[in-house]
Amino acid sequence: MTTHQRQGVREADGRAAAARDDEEDDQEGQDGQPYDPRAFPPFAVTVDLAVLTVRDSRLQVLLVRRGESPYRGAWALPGGFVRPEESAGSAARRELAEETGLGHDTVHGLHLEQLRTYSDPGRDPRMRVVSVAYTALLPDLPEPRGGGDAAHAQWVPRDRTGPLAFDHDRILADAHDRIRAKLEYTCLATGFCPPEFTLGELQQVYETVWGVPLDRPNFRRKVLATPGFVEAVEGPPRRTGGRGKPAALYRAGPASALHPPLLRPEGRPQP
Structure with missing residues (x-):
C-alpha cells in the first residue's frame, strides 16, 4: 500500500468515526445519557377558537354544544385536537369549518390570530392537554350548524354565555380584552x-x-x-x-x- 493510499484509508476511518460520534450525540441528551422520549409524560395539543361578531347590536360569540364526554351537553368554544400532520393554525381552521358548518371558503377568508397558550395541568379531565387559542372576527352571518363532535352550533350574546366547558370562560374573556384593545390602534x-x-x-x-x-x-x-x-x-x-x-x-x-x-x-x- 502506497503512502497516498494509507493516507486515504486514515481519512476514511476518521470520517466514519466522526459519523458514529454524531449519531451517538443525536441519541444523547446534554448529560451524555441516551434520549428516551418515553421518559416524559405524554400530552396532547388542541386548538380553541373565540369567534366573535356583532349581531342585533350586540357582541355575540360562536358556541358549540358538546356531543361527547367530557362536558357532554355543555356549551363550549369550537376546537379540537391537532393532528400529527397539521400546524395549529391549520387545525384551527379545519375544526372551525367542521364544527360549525360555516364552509371552508368562509373560514379561510376570516381574520384569525393566535391569542395565547393555555397549559394548566388540570384544564382537561381526560389527560394533560395544552391548548393554542385563537380569536377570529366575522361579519354577521346566518346561523351555523353543528358537526364533528359538536351537536349544535349557535351565536350567543357575549353577556349571556353562562359557564362554559373546560377553561373556555377564561379564553373568551381574554379574547374580548384583546379585541377591545386592538380596536384602539x-x-x-x-x-x-x-x-x-x-x-x-x-x-x-x-x-x-x-x-x-x-x-x-x-x-x-x-x-x-x-x-x-x-x-x-x-x-x-x-x-x-x-x-x-x-x-x-x-x-x-x-x-x-x-x-x-x-x-x-x-x-x-x-x-
Whole structure:
C-alpha cells in the first residue's frame, strides 16, 4: 500500500468515526445519557377558537354544544385536537369549518390570530392537554350548524354565555380584552363589517365591543382623518333603518394600524 493510499484509508476511518460520534450525540441528551422520549409524560395539543361578531347590536360569540364526554351537553368554544400532520393554525381552521358548518371558503377568508397558550395541568379531565387559542372576527352571518363532535352550533350574546366547558370562560374573556384593545390602534373593527358598510355601522362595532356610546360627529371626523382606514365606495348611498337621508358607503382601506389611535372614552364603565 502506497503512502497516498494509507493516507486515504486514515481519512476514511476518521470520517466514519466522526459519523458514529454524531449519531451517538443525536441519541444523547446534554448529560451524555441516551434520549428516551418515553421518559416524559405524554400530552396532547388542541386548538380553541373565540369567534366573535356583532349581531342585533350586540357582541355575540360562536358556541358549540358538546356531543361527547367530557362536558357532554355543555356549551363550549369550537376546537379540537391537532393532528400529527397539521400546524395549529391549520387545525384551527379545519375544526372551525367542521364544527360549525360555516364552509371552508368562509373560514379561510376570516381574520384569525393566535391569542395565547393555555397549559394548566388540570384544564382537561381526560389527560394533560395544552391548548393554542385563537380569536377570529366575522361579519354577521346566518346561523351555523353543528358537526364533528359538536351537536349544535349557535351565536350567543357575549353577556349571556353562562359557564362554559373546560377553561373556555377564561379564553373568551381574554379574547374580548384583546379585541377591545386592538380596536384602539388597529383597523380590526372593519372585520366585523360587511364588504361595504356605513360609518354608522362601523361606529356600532366600536360601541358594541367597548360597551360605551360614542359621539357621532367626533367619531366620523377621526375615522375620515385617519389615512387608509376606510375608502369611499362609488355609487349611490344606502338607506339605513333610520329616518335620515341615505348614508355613504365605505370599504376597509389598506391600512392596518391607526395613527393616531382611536382611544376608548375614559371614565366610562366597561361591561
